[in-house]
Amino acid sequence: MDIFTGPIGSADTTKQIHDYAPEITPSGLFWTMPLHPNSVQFELDEARASMHVDGLVVPDAHDLANSLTHGQGYPSLGIPPIAPVPATVSFDVQWFGEISRATVVNESQNFRGDFIKTGSTIKWSSVQNGFFFESEDPNPARSFGATIGRERNGVFFNQPDAAD
Numbered sequence: 639m640d641i642f643t644g645p646i647g648s649a650d651t652t653k654q655i656h657d658y659a660p661e662i663t664p665s666g667l668f669w670t671m672p673l674h675p676n677s678v679q680f681e682l683d684e685a686r687a688s689m690h691v692d693g694l695v696v697p698d699a700h701d702l703a704n705s706l707t708h709g710q711g712y713p714s715l716g717i718p719p720i721a722p723v724p725a726t727v728s729f730d731v732q733w734f735g736e737i738s739r740a741t742v743v744n745e746s747q748n749f750r751g752d753f754i755k756t757g758s759t760i761k762w763s764s765v766q767n768g769f770f771f772e773s774e775d776p777n778p779a780r781s782f783g784a785t786i787g788r789e790r791n792g793v794f795f796n797q798p799d800a801a802d
Contacts, residue, residue, distance in 0.1 A: 639727055639762055640702075641771060652716075654701040656771070658727050658764055661697060662708070671696075680786065685736035685754045687786045691729055697722035698766055729762035732776070733786045748795035753787035 641656040660671040673691060680687035699705035700720040703712040711719035737755040744750075759776030788799065 639729070639764065641764075651702060656764065656769075657699045657701050657705045658696050658725055659699065659705050661722075662706070668706070682752075682754065682786065682788060685734065685756050685786070687733040689729070689731045691727070693726045693728055695724065695726050698725040698764070723766055725764055725766035727762060727764045729760060730776075731758065731760045733758045733784050737783065747791075749789065749791045750795060751787050751789035753785050755783055755785050757781045758784035 639656075639658040640654060642650065642653045643655055644650060644653045659669055662668040673689075673694075677691050678687070678689050699709065699722045701717060703715070703717040704710070704720045704722070707719075709719055709721045711717045713719070733756045735757040737757070739755075740753050742749070742751045742753065757778050758781050759778055761773050761776050763772040764770070790797065790799070
């Protein structure tokens with residue numbers, strides 16, 4: 639979850655003031671962390687899913703460069719080092735309303751996915767020492783689209799889904 643100053647839809651990295659993301663693991667995996675299984679509900683046949691998380695502890699790295707460099711910044715691009723600070727985030731995400739479906743199969747890469755383009759909404763908040771943010775109420779009319787789906791890859795590629 640990121641916060642920028644400036645107009646909505648702008649992704650000018652010089653305007654980023656908060657970057658909430660799990661730390662990068664020693665293996666290099668980033669932007670990913672386990673959630674409690676009850677946090678996610680889905681009904682792919684109905685093109686619906688939801689995710690609710692309350693008080694997830696993540697660092698605020700200030701900006702993408704500091705997130706990716708563990709607080710070292712990118713001084714040659716004018717992005718100073720900024721140490722991450724402890725924070726928590728909460729969010730409710732809803733996916734709904736089938737727009738289209740697609741199946742992608744790449745046997746040479748051992749990848750198969752069934753995907754559904756949907757509408758979506760999110761309401762989220764962050765808390766840290768000296769700062770609190772809460773998004774406006776969700777508005778489906780402002781959704782740019784989202785995708786939910788099921789995929790199989792690697793050693794799981796040739797195994798059937800429970801739904802198959």
